[in-house]
Amino acid sequence: MGASVQQSFIWLPAGLLPLPLPLPLPLPPPLLLKGSMTFHKGPSQRSPPPPGYPPARQLKRWPVTWQSVKPEPPGKFVIQVFKDFQQPFTGRYPTSHRIYSMPVPQEPLRRVAVTGGTHGNEMCGVYLARHWLQAPGELQQPSFSAVPVLANPAAAAVCRRHIGCDLNRSFTKALLTASPTPDEPYEVTRARELNQLLGPKNSSQAFDFVLDLHNTTANMNTCFIVNETDLFAMHLCHRLQLQNSESPSWILVYQPPESETFSLDSVSKHGMTIEIGPQPQGVLQAKLFYRMRSLVASTLDLIELFNQGTAFPAFEMEIYRLLEYMEFPRTEEGDLAGMVHPQIQDQDFKPLQPGTPIFQMFSGKDVLYEGDSTVYPVFINEAAYYEKNIAFMKTEKLTVSVPALPVLTPSPAH
Numbered sequence: 392m393g394a395s396v397q398q399s400f401i402w403l404p405a406g407l408l409p410l411p412l413p414l415p416l417p418l419p420p421p422l423l424l425k426g427s428m429t430f431h432k433g434p435s436q437r438s439p440p441p442p443g444y445p446p447a448r449q450l451k452r453w454p455v456t457w458q459s460v461k462p463e464p465p466g467k468f469v470i471q472v473f474k475d476f477q478q479p480f481t482g483r484y485p486t487s488h489r490i491y492s493m494p495v496p497q498e499p500l501r502r503v504a505v506t507g508g509t510h511g512n513e514m515c516g517v518y519l520a521r522h523w524l525q526a527p528g529e530l531q532q533p534s535f536s537a538v539p540v541l542a543n544p545a546a547a548a549v550c551r552r553h554i555g556c557d558l559n560r561s562f563t564k565a566l567l568t569a570s571p572t573p574d575e576p577y578e579v580t581r582a583r584e585l586n587q588l589l590g591p592k593n594s595s596q597a598f599d600f601v602l603d604l605h606n607t608t609a610n611m612n613t614c615f616i617v618n619e620t621d622l623f624a625m626h627l628c629h630r631l632q633l634q635n636s637e638s639p640s641w642i643l644v645y646q647p648p649e650s651e652t653f654s655l656d657s658v659s660k661h662g663m664t665i666e667i668g669p670q671p672q673g674v675l676q677a678k679l680f681y682r683m684r685s686l687v688a689s690t691l692d693l694i695e696l697f698n699q700g701t702a703f704p705a706f707e708m709e710i711y712r713l714l715e716y717m718e719f720p721r722t723e724e725g726d727l728a729g730m731v732h733p734q735i736q737d738q739d740f741k742p743l744q745p746g747t748p749i750f751q752m753f754s755g756k757d758v759l760y761e762g763d764s765t766v767y768p769v770f771i772n773e774a775a776y777y778e779k780n781i782a783f784m785k786t787e788k789l790t791v792s793v794p795a796l797p798v799l800t801p802s803p804a805h
């Protein structure tokens with residue numbers, strides 16, 4: 392195994408973070424996490440982060456600057472967990488450590504929302520949300536009732552992804568706290584409304600969990616998108632994967648942990664996204680509709696199990712972590728100069744080796760993948776990403792060891 396990147400984590404209780412967080416206080420009381428989390432990685436060097444992500448040292452969300460780490464020992468990340476951590480961080484840890492706050496639920500999750508139609512032409516979520524708004528009983532559990540939300544009703548009404556801008560990129564601090572203006576995009580206004588309904592983001596009043604439903608035109612089957620710092624969501628994904636082992640499903644970590652979150656499910660304390668495809672935009676396919684409905688029911692069942700004191704032990708699983716976007720080849724005028732190569736069409740989550748053709752130019756020439764390591768492309772030829780000029784996204788495959796969740800004491804029915 393060749394050189395690889397080593398990262399270390401120290402899990403701190405959120406209340407003990409040493410520097411001011413841009414969050415409304417109070418934060419939940421400290422909870423120390425027991426166990427360890429280990430990433431194993433193949434021989435490749437990590438690629439640079441996607442374009443648009445600010446350098447880590449400029450980020451404000453994470454309280455301690457993290458730095459590039461030494462590539463040793465090969466193939467392993469070392470995680471340190473301080474079971475009896477009492478003192479705030481003082482800078483005495485090696486600079487190779489990333490410092491994460493990974494809060495886990497300490498109480499039953501009672502405020503849960505299921506959101507659909509965040510993109511108004513992704514029909515499974517649009518019609519499930521509309522269905523549950525008429526018949527919310529399907530979302531009831533003994534200890535909580537999940538709230539259905541049609542996230543982007545204006546876009547859903549005209550069956551478009553969005554009216555003004557992408558709602559699922561609008562939950563940044565800058566947009567949520569900006570003063571409303573008459574000419575701002577509809578989705579910016581709607582993001583503030585949803586932040587009031589389900590947040591406020593990063594506050595103790597925020598919903599416990601948001602499950603956001605999406606469709607993709609790419610051949611991604613079932614894909615769970617999580618934040619790698621959301622331990623609770625990782626447990627849910629793992630269980631869902633096990634329960635649905637007859638059908639391929641994948642876990643995608645979309646955002647670097649040091650970057651500011653921007654998606655709808657980032658408004659709540661915990662959350663995740665379900666992507667199901669391939670399904671064309673504006674089309675509703677029964678098979679996919681029922682798969683999504685079943686996954687939502689399973690997710691709520693799992694939250695109920697957690698609420699009732701069921702143990703969620705440690706495990707290992709494969710995840711795919713976003714490395715960077717691959718843009719379409721363009722002419723000098725900005726038109727498409729080629730298309731996704733037939734050899735990689737529909738090959739989402741399959742290994743892409745250096746030298747493999749990725750684009751076919753209209754001239755007939757093939758463009759080869761020139762990276763120096765195997766990557767795993769996802770969202771290949773996604774219809775919604777033409778406007779973002781993204782042909783596909785490169786990911787790396789990692790194995791992650793996730794520690795057990797704390798076990799709640801059984802609670803009475805709500």
Ligand SMILES: [Zn+2]
Nearest residue numbers: 510513605606
């Ligand atoms: Zn979507």
